[in-house]
Amino acid sequence: MADLADRIEALWDRAPDLSPSDTDALDVVTEAIDLLDSGEARVAEVDPTTDQVVVHQWLKHAILLLFRLRSMETIEVGPFEYADKLPLKHDFADAGVRVVPGASARWGSYLAPGVICMPSYVNIGARVGAGTMVDTWATVGSCAQIGEQVHLSGGVGIGGVLEPAQAAPVIIEDDVMIGSRAMITQGARVGRGSVVGEGTILNPTIPVIDAETGDELARGHVPPWSVAVQANRRRDFPGGEFYLPCVLVLKRLTEGQRHDKAQLNDILRTHGVSM
Ligand SMILES: CC(C)(COP(=O)(O)OP(=O)(O)OC[C@H]1O[C@@H](n2cnc3c(N)ncnc32)[C@H](O)[C@@H]1OP(=O)(O)O)[C@@H](O)C(=O)NCCC(=O)NCCS
Incomplete structure (x- = not known):
């Protein structure tokens, strides 16, 4: 290599x-x-x-x-016409991957065995680990690295990054659950086993605050085995008080613990794996 x-x-x-x-x-x-x-x-x-x-x-x-x-x-599929430079992936059944009509994954992305793609998009260079569910209208941007047994809920936006070449892509570690419509972008990272609430915006400039201690943790990084939600913090500007987004770590899970609401993942996955 x-x-x-x-x-x-x-x-x-x-x-x-x-x-x-x-x-x-x-x-x-x-x-x-x-x-x-x-x-x-x-x-x-x-x-x-x-x-x-x-x-x-x-x-x-x-x-x-x-x-x-x-x-x-030009690519034609039934009545649909597309124009692009890159082909799509092929041979899903051989790869042990379930891809529901309406889902697209570009050649050069990797879907490990047991991945389920509901109508969603996986861009080139992205990697989706074994047993992960990419739910309806979730998008996995170029080069994003998604771990095993992850649930990207409906409409989750995982940002892509191609340039600059040294920029780190989004990393979602194993056993993570990302709630609906959350946006994780620009090299943000979610540690193993964590649950991220619906609608959370996480990027490397977003403060991550521990609700128990008030400590500010590394920006753009939800620590492993935690439950984190979208919140706001007050900021004073010459023009007045404004509330800017932050991410609040509500609680810590013990290593290996699945958050109650994350158990939905298992039900969906078990249901989905029967191809
Ligand atoms: C993050 C989540 C798991 C938290 O669940 P939880 O640990 O049981 O937390 P609770 O429901 O007890 O809420 C704790 C507090 O956080 C707040 N909170 C919960 N979810 C929140 C969210 N997504 N954003 C902001 N605040 C949230 C609650 O209002 C509550 O505040 P309170 O203590 O003042 O009452 C859950 O809210 C969530 O977002 N799940 C994802 C659901 C989803 O997207 N499913 C997709 C299925 S396809």
Whole structure:
């Protein structure tokens, strides 16, 4: 893989000169995107020793090069017509994935066995772990990393990030439940086993406050095994008092504990897995 990374970086250095007529370059990039598609490579991961997010920039570069190297194509499905540069994923049944009509996942995203996609969208470079439910109208942005046994409830927006290449994508760790219509963007992170309430906005500038102690925790990061909801904090400006959003950690769960309301996940998943 190191050799492929070097070849991608060499192409990246001359990206402005590349066009769809460079078929050799497209072959190299296709090799990298196939690795993302099969799950053999991933754009980012949490280093288990440092707990820091490591971003593999060359894979992001491969995605950006792909857009430069592929031409627009018209795709027709029954009465529908689309025009795009990228194909969609294929072979879901072989991958053990259930994809309900209306769901789309682009080639270069990875869906692990047991994933269920209700009518939703998974963009290139995103990775969705085993047994995860991507519920109706949820969107998983480019390069977002979603763990195993996660529930992204209806309408959840997981932001994507391609540029700048070093920017960390959103990380949702294993066993997380994200409530309906929450928006998790710009490299925010939700720790393992946590429950995030409906409508929560989380990005790296949003303060995360522990309701028990009043302590301000790392911004944009819901700690593992916690229940967090959307809240507001008062801020004084020359123009008056305004309430800006924050995320409040209502309570801590013990490691391995499922929040009562998260048990819905298990019911939905059990129901969904019977393909
Ligand atoms: C986050 C959540 C799990 C909290 O549940 P809980 O731990 O049982 O908390 P409670 O319902 O006891 O509420 C505790 C407090 O937080 C507040 N609260 C609860 N959910 C909230 C939310 N989403 N946003 C803001 N405040 C919330 C409650 O008003 C309550 O305030 P109070 O103490 O002043 O009465 C739940 O509210 C939630 O959002 N679940 C997601 C549901 C969902 O999206 N399901 C999708 C199914 S497809």
